[in-house]
Amino acid sequence: MPAVSSVLVIGGGAAGTATAILLAERGVAVDLVEIKTDATTTGSGITLQGNALRVLRQLGVWEAVLAAGYPFNSVGMRTPDGTLLFEIPDIRTGGPDLPATLGMPRPDLARVLLDRATSLGVKVRFGTTCTDLDQDDTGVRVTFSDGSHGRYDLAVGADGVRSWTRQALGVQLETRPTGMGIWRVFTRRPASITRTDMVHGGPCHIAGYCPTGEDSLYAYLVEDATDRSALTPDARLAIVRGLAAGYHGPWDEIREHLTDPSAVNYTRFETHFLDGPWHRGRVVLIGDAVHVCPPTLAQGAAQALEDAAVLAELLLAADRLDEALWTDFTARRAARARAVVDASVQIGQWLLDRERGDVPGLIRDISTLVRDPA
16 A cells, blocks of 8 residues: 555646646545646746656656657757857757657646646646645645645645745745846747757847747747836837847747737746755655756756656555655655756856856756656
């Protein structure tokens, strides 16, 4: 028998839905609550590295992900005028039978994961969160925002950067800005763009794009963090078009399609990492609730999915929930996630400091690290 027979997952992102899928596949009764009324409508595009694809295959959704996304196996570096400096093959961190990278619309990934979870009997409740956790030696009693209650063997807090679960447990964690902000625009993919290309320099620290489907891509421009909150959608689009004007080559084609103000998104890079165990009693934190890295290595979703895979593996292999299980979980996840967070932050800091750090070497080190399953 698994260590748990009933689990509450708090949060419907990649970490939460993956955990729900893996447990439900083995007969665990899983409830999942998500505070958003619809988790499949927000976000632009997402870049998934091979180690993320490996977990998605384990979840039984690889074919659906491949159908919705755009796979590729190399990355290019260009100058601001569009000149291609080099194209290099990407390390296939998920193994030789998976692409090195796949881009896809973020809402489509959410939809694929939630559809898989519900097909396995996971009870998903949108527009619902928790208001109280009360645990003892045998379980967790939860009060929900609609006034209902439930009791579970384990609660999994996969509720993001500003995790309610983490705060309810009294876990102190400082989330700090890294000094960068990113413009993301979801738009049409010119036929000439078949992989990610990046530019370091020009008006922004990084200008890049990732194909996300036969007819779509998301483009991104990374700048010094700036308060953009008061801007109208039209003003945001104007700024993006102005920044994009500093880049040529494929950017000239992309810029022609930058016409929809509603497709523009701006966020600031943040980071945190929770040292020490990620659980308190029968409540465990995973994903962005415990580790957040800027997207300079495109490893955020991959690390969240790895958390889910390792947690589910340990819960299903053990016959009881004890400190030995949590020791194993910490040993398999903490150092690896920490290395990814630190490397992601370091790349951004080099760019902010205009320092020629060994970016290729650091990318190679992390790719080598995550090539082996967590």
